Amino acid sequence: MPLPEEASTSTDPVSFSSLGLIKPLLEALEQLKFTEPTEIQQQSIPYALEGRDIIGVASTGSGKTAAFALPILQKLWDEPKGLFACVLAPTRELAYQISQQFEALGSAMGVRCAVIVGGMEITAQAVALAKKPHIIVATPGRLNDHLENTKGFSLRNLKYLVLDEADRLLDMDFGPVIDKILKVIPKERSTYLFSATMTTKVAKLQRASLSNPVRVEVSSKYQTVSTLLQYYCLMPQKEKDTYLIYLANTLAQNSIIIFTRTVHDAARLSIILRTLGFPAIPLHGQLSQSQRLGSLNKFKSGGQRVLVATDVASRGLDIPSVDIVINFDIPTHSKDYIHRVGRTARAGRAGKSITLVTQYDVELIQRIEKVIGKKMELWETDKEEIASLRERANEACRVAANELKEQQNSGKKRKRGGEGGRRDDRDRDDDVVEAGMPTRKRASRGGRR
Template structure:
């Protein structure tokens, strides 16, 4: 068995690794460390997330660094501040026994003056995000003229995030004699361009299959309608009561919305995204690492610096736009020899996106059925029983209360006592899943009754809009008008009814306030007419005019339209609360028709 000592590292570094519990090097460490120690040749190294790349490039640099020289000798660039902080923290741990060594992390979202003061005191290694590094270079506070090593960690991700110009600027001000170490999980064209333009005859190391996922990760997917995406997520969490995982969303807003729903539903969850301050992010990550949080909802960028080895699940609430991002996400579970599960929640139209991912990871996705309420209740109930069975009783604490308790419960036999105990702990759970719908039945979202009305519309809010056919409105133009307000990238549109002078449409109820606010605050107009959108109290009883129903189209949305020119809404369909002037009142059909005509 190869040891770290066999790789040529000095005793001080070996002692630090021993203190940290490192026993043997990973494949990328075993290949990269001797290469960097023995040679000044540039290096391209490819290894998946979670394989120990930080030690692979930092340990040989620590081995060769001049501790008597207080100038910056190595600059390490990483895509996010979390990852920069993590790398700097790891280097501090590796260098515990190296006297005179200093490392500094520089990143945006934190006081630049404090970072400048640390640089002024002298550091041998700087770990930075591209933006803050360029800022410090322009201020002449970061001098890289003595740099001997330039490390590009997660180079593919930095390019995905749009840091190409910043990378070029940093590379241009470093000495030509430096050794450039490029570490990446994938090898897109832009990474190849950097290698060609800024590296001199680089050696290449591959650890594991490039672009592939961990052999310890199982890939599963669930197919549901967009409106059932969160209910499906909730059921997945409920059927896995011991879940310790990350839920990945595509946007900051979606991340916060999903986290808020989970918290409201009683889960130990929190969010991690770019709108949080550094202090807030540190608190969230600390709680998650300590397992105070069971579920973390995060964007791809925010989670880059989160180094956790024991995740049971990674859940893709929405599939990422880049296949490489899926590889990064799934690589966060199944680490350190543990088994992990990567789950994708997809709509019927998104199933085609799985095939390209399968080709990259070299594995097939397994389709799973969203668990029903009965299965979830059984799983949760048995878990509760196991917890009670395994719980250690502290006799000294409860002993004095037992006689009173036994007296109060003396009329209950064993079976009755068990039933009541389970009911106290479990009634709310049973109630929630009583008569729960089958989320695997995709036809329910399009199912209509004999009058043409959707049956499964409890997740939709119905809106009144004061424009109709006379304003040249049709379903496609209405969908376009809704899209223009940028309420949400993937908001689902339900039933649409276009009438002569006004219309109705349905949207996901989770975006009710955002929809009203968007149309009110943006001063929307259509064909020269001011647009007024209000929430209606009830849905129409039916399509009484006998008009033909039509489908409206729009990117990422679905809708249907119906009703004849003689169709009129029922009295119960009057708009309530929201209008342009801010006043709320109910109006009859006749008064509203007169007003809008």
């Protein structure tokens, strides 16, 4: 197979109108205050309008949703009939965000979108699909479920397929499900594949799904932005909770995302912080979809200033103003660190990240520093203030442990309560399918997002 053609670059100033976009889209862009195209939009939109398949390599926050949404909407304007495009995304929150951007950009066209993700009522989704939306935005597991089980639904007439955050889709073991979907959609279609990194898995997916693509790469080096100030905070392992409370207290006027490795810690820390008077809410994969969206919307609107999240919130989500990212746990993979801290210092704004480092984390932090090509600075702490918080921190930890135990016990009672419990189980199983993990392993690996 021939290698994908590399996109040429130009130094001439570019506007959305010079890219060849139609008036309804230009008006929508103006209303959304999108003043000029980002680099990925400049390079990919002209090729997409020519009908070429696109491989877009660009980091999160680069404007790639509009890079694929605008050409699809322009073609939809020319051929306004039936199901037109399907976008596959790795997480439910990202799927909702992509749908919202399609609807905003296509507001003058009356574009209709359906979001098809796990954790939501499958019958209501079947009704939405029967109404013939123009755009479906889906997580692969639930879309495949509908393809196999929803009578009358198919993708036989699909014109566009988008694989967004392809590296993350494949990291989450969606590969086999995507292969099934590729077998039941038309070969004569346009395909856009967007990814932050070009792994061997992504290259294999590219060969299977794209035809004579043009490759657009706007950032070949995997790095953090220059406006981000990166710090580390040293502490003993047993003092992590106290140090986190100290940081939350010191930075109380800021909007903060705290990232944890496990669902348990996301739930536990949000209770600890709320017990001590901090407006904290959790976001993780074991919440219901309405709870997850509720947490995200409260944080986005500024109603709550602290979001405690697993890596379900680390990629793709555009939260306009995040002052500080705190890594309660250091991610095992350096690229996950880059995605986490990429939630702040977006669109040219300044931001800070603080990573909690214990005696067991030194090698991990050195590995991250090597990847990002810079040394983090030490975040200075006040030992006396930390000591004064210790007793209150320990009491809040006891409160959190009791509350989580009560939640676990009430969850077991609901599960034994007949029909309602069985429905809850099905939703949780959807989560497991979404993450590519066999259902029976969930109990033994509860920390996984």
